[in-house]
Amino acid sequence: MLYQQIDSNKRKTFFIFAIFFVVLAALGSFIGYFFVDNIWYGIIFSLVVALIYALVTYFQSTSIVMSMNNARKINSADEAPKLWHIVEDMSMVADIPLPDIYIIEDDSPNAFATGRDPQHAAVAVTRGLYNMMDREELEGVMAHEISHVKNFDIRVSTISVALSSAIILICTLVGNAYRFVLPFTDDRDRGSSWVAIRLVLWLVGLVFMIIGPIIANLVQLAISRNREYLADVSGANLTQNPQGLIDALTKLKYYDQPMKKVDDASAALYFNDPKKKKDFADWFDTHPPLDKRIARLKKAFE
Numbered sequence: 001m002l003y004q005q006i007d008s009n010k011r012k013t014f015f016i017f018a019i020f021f022v023v024l025a026a027l028g029s030f031i032g033y034f035f036v037d038n039i040w041y042g043i044i045f046s047l048v049v050a051l052i053y054a055l056v057t058y059f060q061s062t063s064i065v066m067s068m069n070n071a072r073k074i075n076s077a078d079e080a081p082k083l084w085h086i087v088e089d090m091s092m093v094a095d096i097p098l099p100d101i102y103i104i105e106d107d108s109p110n111a112f113a114t115g116r117d118p119q120h121a122a123v124a125v126t127r128g129l130y131n132m133m134d135r136e137e138l139e140g141v142m143a144h145e146i147s148h149v150k151n152f153d154i155r156v157s158t159i160s161v162a163l164s165s166a167i168i169l170i171c172t173l174v175g176n177a178y179r180f181v182l183p184f185t186d187d188r189d190r191g192s193s194w195v196a197i198r199l200v201l202w203l204v205g206l207v208f209m210i211i212g213p214i215i216a217n218l219v220q221l222a223i224s225r226n227r228e229y230l231a232d233v234s235g236a237n238l239t240q241n242p243q244g245l246i247d248a249l250t251k252l253k254y255y256d257q258p259m260k261k262v263d264d265a266s267a268a269l270y271f272n273d274p275k276k277k278k279d280f281a282d283w284f285d286t287h288p289p290l291d292k293r294i295a296r297l298k299k300a301f302e
Helices: 002-036 039-059 061-068 081-094 127-132 135-150 153-184 193-220 226-239 242-253 264-269 290-300
Strands: 071-074 100-104 111-115 121-126
Touching: 002 039, 002 153, 039 061, 039 153, 061 071, 061 111, 061 121, 061 153, 061 264, 081 100, 081 135, 081 226, 100 127, 111 135, 111 153, 111 264, 121 127, 121 135, 127 135, 135 153, 135 226, 135 242, 153 226, 153 264, 226 242, 226 290, 242 290
Parallel strands: 100 121
Antiparallel strands: 071 100, 111 121
């Protein structure tokens, strides 16, 4: 099951790349059509910008994601001994290198893993999670995150974050492009039709600014919720103590305070929904409901 999941995640990497670049090509064709009168120039521009942005983000994923989430690296066990030793133990059991360990000074309990592979991985824990969980519960949560590292889930997540960020960037550029295009045009040369074009540009720019985050969220959902269920089971297998993770998930059910600051592009990385949003659009949620995770975990170890 584990090796099948690793192979599946490697295939998902290429699939997500393909989906992202189709979306980016579509955005590029719009840019080319409206701004340089050549869709191919727009497509090339869009793909080059996205590729450079994604590669930089991919290879610098840990520092970028940790910076976006105000995480601070701890360099010795003295700073957070319980956390350090648990991550050390779980890494040894999973047979992966010790990931870098970060603390986020936020009272909301949460955690995540990031990086491009087990050799370049990191885990982060909020102060709230560290203080709330006893050793067995914290061990269960960190085993879940270490499973993401071992199963190469972090590679799929990192690519998803990188490319969704690129889409948001390009959508924002398109949404504001009319501000830069209009000063270099002359309405007299364009004729009366330019007034209509200006209106179209303004409306399209507004639409792109609105749908940019939605596009990014939908792309994040390309990574199945099943990933979280599998990491729960894999983590419980690492600890050989599913009750620790069940108890941790149960505690989180009764805590609905969102984190103070969460970057939208990396919200899907967290152990639990960091925004604690409750609305009609459950299909946009990046995390399975805690009740379902607990039920599946109990069923897996009956």
